[in-house]
Amino acid sequence: MANLARNPEQPSYQALEDREGRKGANEQSEPDSLYMRLVDEVGCRDFNKTNFKTCDVSSLDLPIPGTTSLERVKLSDGSEASYRVHIPKDYDANKPLPVVLMFHGYGRTPSQGGAERGAAGMEEVTGLSQLADSEGFIAVYPEGNPERSYSWNNGQWFFSGRDDKEMTNKILDTVQEKLAVDKDRIYIVGYSQGGSFTHNIANKLSERVAAVVENAGWMTGKEDLPKRPFPILSIQSRTDDTVPYDGNPWYSITMKPESYTQDFYRRANGIAGEPEVATRVGLDNTKIEEYTWRNSQTGNQVKTMVLNGQGHLWYGGKGAEGTAIDTTREAWNFLKQFRRVER
Numbered sequence: 001m002a003n004l005a006r007n008p009e010q011p012s013y014q015a016l017e018d019r020e021g022r023k024g025a026n027e028q029s030e031p032d033s034l035y036m037r038l039v040d041e042v043g044c045r046d047f048n049k050t051n052f053k054t055c056d057v058s059s060l061d062l063p064i065p066g067t068t069s070l071e072r073v074k075l076s077d078g079s080e081a082s083y084r085v086h087i088p089k090d091y092d093a094n095k096p097l098p099v100v101l102m103f104h105g106y107g108r109t110p111s112q113g114g115a116e117r118g119a120a121g122m123e124e125v126t127g128l129s130q131l132a133d134s135e136g137f138i139a140v141y142p143e144g145n146p147e148r149s150y151s152w153n154n155g156q157w158f159f160s161g162r163d164d165k166e167m168t169n170k171i172l173d174t175v176q177e178k179l180a181v182d183k184d185r186i187y188i189v190g191y192s193q194g195g196s197f198t199h200n201i202a203n204k205l206s207e208r209v210a211a212v213v214e215n216a217g218w219m220t221g222k223e224d225l226p227k228r229p230f231p232i233l234s235i236q237s238r239t240d241d242t243v244p245y246d247g248n249p250w251y252s253i254t255m256k257p258e259s260y261t262q263d264f265y266r267r268a269n270g271i272a273g274e275p276e277v278a279t280r281v282g283l284d285n286t287k288i289e290e291y292t293w294r295n296s297q298t299g300n301q302v303k304t305m306v307l308n309g310q311g312h313l314w315y316g317g318k319g320a321e322g323t324a325i326d327t328t329r330e331a332w333n334f335l336k337q338f339r340r341v342e343r
Contacts, residue, residue, distance in 0.1 A: 063087045063091055063093070063178075063179060064087065065087050065088060065089045065090060065091040066087070066088070066089035066133060067086070067087060068084050068085065068086040068087075068123065068129055068139075069084070069085055070082060070083075070084055071083055071084070071085055071174070073167065073170040073171055073174055074170075075162075075163060075166055075167060075170070076163070076166060077163070079162070081142070081143065081162070081167045081170075081171075082119070082142075082143040083119060083140060083141060083142040083143055083171050084119045084120065084123060084140070084141040084143075085138065085139070085140050085141075085175065085179075086123070086128075086129040086132055086138065086139040086140075086141075087138060087179065088132045088133045088135075088136050088137060088138065089133045090133075090136060091138075091179075091180075092180070093179075093180050094180065095180060096180045096181055096182040096183075097136055097137050097138050097179075097180060097181065097182055097185075098136075098137040098138070098181075098182050098185035098186070098187060098210075098335075098336070099137065099138045099139075099140060099172070099175060099181055099182075099185070099186050099187065100128065100132070100137055100138070100139050100140065100187045100188075100189060100332070100335065101140050101142065101168070101171075101172075101186070101187065101188045101189065102122055102123075102126065102128055102139060102140065102141050102142075102189050102190070102194075103122075103142060103144075103152060103188070103189070103190035103191070103194030103195070103197055103198055103201075104117075104118055104119055104121065104122035104141070104143075104144060104150070104191060104194050105122075105191045105192030105193050105194050105195075106144070106149060106150065106151045106152075106159070106192060106193035106194075107149055107150060108149050108150060111124075111125055112125050112313060112314055112317060112318060112319040112320060113125060113317070113318035113319020113320070114319065115318055115319070117150060118143050118144060118146075118150045119141035119142060119143040119144075120141075122141050122191070122194075123139070123141050124318055125314050125317040125318045125319065126314060126317050126327070126328045127317065127318075127328055128141075128328055131328055131329070131332055135332060135336070137185075137332075138175065138179060138181065140171060140175060142167065142168065142171055144194070145161075145162045145164075148161070148162075151193055152164055152193060152194055152196070152197030152200075152201075153165075153197070153200070154193065154196040154197045154199070154200045154220055155200055155220055155222045155223075156196075156220055156222075156253050156254070158252075158253050159193065164197065164200075164201065165201060165204050165205070168201050168205060169205065172186065172205075172208065183208075183340070184210060184339045184340040184341075185210050185338075185339055185340070186208055186209055186210055186340070187209070187210055187211050187212070187213070187335040188201065188202050188209055188211075188212045188213075189212070189213045189214075189215070189331050189335075190213075190214050190215070190217055191215045191216060191217065191314050192215075192216050192217055192242070192243065192312065193217070194217065195214040195215055195216060195217015195218070196214075196217045196218050196219070196220065196255075197217075198212060198213075198214045198217060199212075199214060199217065199218075199219050199220075199223050199261075200220070200222075200223055202226070202230065202232075203223050203224055203225070203226045204224075206226030206227050206228040206229070206230055207227055207228050208340070209228075209230050209340065210230065210231075210335070210338050210339055210340040211230055211231040211232070211233075211334065211335045211337075211338040212230055212231070212232045212233070213232070213233045213234075213235070213330075213331040213334055213335060214232070214233070214234050214235070215234075215235040215314060215315070215327050215331070216235065216236065216237070216240055216242070216243050216312055216313070216314075217234075217243065218243050218247070218255040218256055218261075219255075219256040219260055219261050219264060220254055220255075220256065221254055221256050221260070223264070225264075225267070225268050226268055228340075229265075229268045229269040229270070229295075229298070229300055230300065230338075230340075231269075231299075231300045231301045231302070231303075231334075231337075231338050232265050232301075232302055232303070233301075233303045233304075233305065233330075233331070233334040234258065234261055234262075234303070234304045234305070235304075235305045235307070235315070235325075235327060235330065235331075236258050236304065236305070236306055236307070237306070237307040237308070237309075237310035237311065237312070238306060238307070238308050239308065239309055239310060239311065240310070240311060240312045241311070241312065242311075242312035243255055243312060244257075245257065245258050245306070246258070246259075247260065258304060258306075261304070262291070262293075262302060262304055265302040266293050266302050269293075269295050269298070269300045269302055270295060270298075271293045271294065271295050271300075271302060273293070275291040275292055275293045276290075276291070276292045276293075276294070277289070277290070277291055278290045278292075282307065282323075282324030282325055283316070283322065283323070283324055283325060283326070284309075284322055284323055284324050286307065286308050286309045286310070286324050287308050288305060288306070288307055288308075288324055288325065289305075289306040289308075290303065290304070290305050290306070291303065291304045291306070298341070299338075300338075303334070305325070305330065307324045307325065308324075309324075310323055310324055314327050314328075315327045316328065316329070
C-alpha cells in the first residue's frame, strides 16, 4: 500500500515524533518502535541526533489523520482495482476504529450535484469523510469497474463481471493490515447499483460484516442467504422511477420489490410476525414511514425507511439538499448500534 495516507511533503522524523507524542531525538532514550521501523524498512542505521532526523521516511505507510488517499489492490487475474481511504482526524494507532465501506452508483457521467463519477464523487456527495472525522471511523470508497461504466458485479449480465468479492476481501485485508481496525465493526453501505451490489457482497462476506445499509438499491433474486445473519436498513422512495419501490424489470434487469427484500432478510434473521411501524415528518415536511422487525435474541433488526415524494437520490447529499432525510447521518446512526457477534 504505497500511498496510504502519506504526507506529500516527506515528513521529517521530528514531525513524526511530534505527532506520535514521542521523545525528541536529542534526548537520551532507548530506540522505540518507530525507530525500529526506520532501521528495518528505510535503512536509517546511524542513530544519532544528526543523521537520525534526516532519514527519508517517505516509503513508510504512516497514516496521516484527516486525509484521503487513493490506493490499489492487485487481483488474481493480474488486474488492479482502486479505492479511496479516509483516515479520521483523531486517528490513534492504539485505538481500533470501525470501517465503513461505501459503494457508489453506476455510470460514467458526473454524479449527483455535478460531482465527479465513481468513488471520488461518492465521497463528495455523501460527506461521509466529514462524518468520519467527527464520529471516529475509517471511510473506504471502492471504485467500480471502469471497463463496465464503473459498475459492480451484482450477478446481473449488464454490469461488471470482475471478481468483486476478491476485490472487497483484499481491500478489507489491506486496510486491516495497515490501520487500527475494529474487525467487529465493519459496515457496508451502497447506493443505487452499488446498493444492489451491497446485497450481493454482504451476503457473500457475512462472516466479516456487522451491519448493512442500502439506499435506492435493489435485490436481484440471485442472492444466497448469509451464513451469518446481520442487521440491515433499506432506504427507499415510493416515487423513485429508476428503482421502483414495487420492483420492475429494467432493460431485462430484474429489480425485486422492497417486499422481497424485507422477506429475504426476515427469513435470514429468523424473524416472524408483524413489524413495528412508526411515522415521522421529514426535513422537507414529507411523510417518512419506518418498518422494523427485530430478533429479540440476537438484537438484529431488519428495517425499511420509506420516503414519499422523493426521486432517485442520495438524500441530503450534494445536489439533493433539502430532501426528506440526511442519508449519510441516518446510515451511521443505524450502523453504529451493531457489532459483529460470533455465533
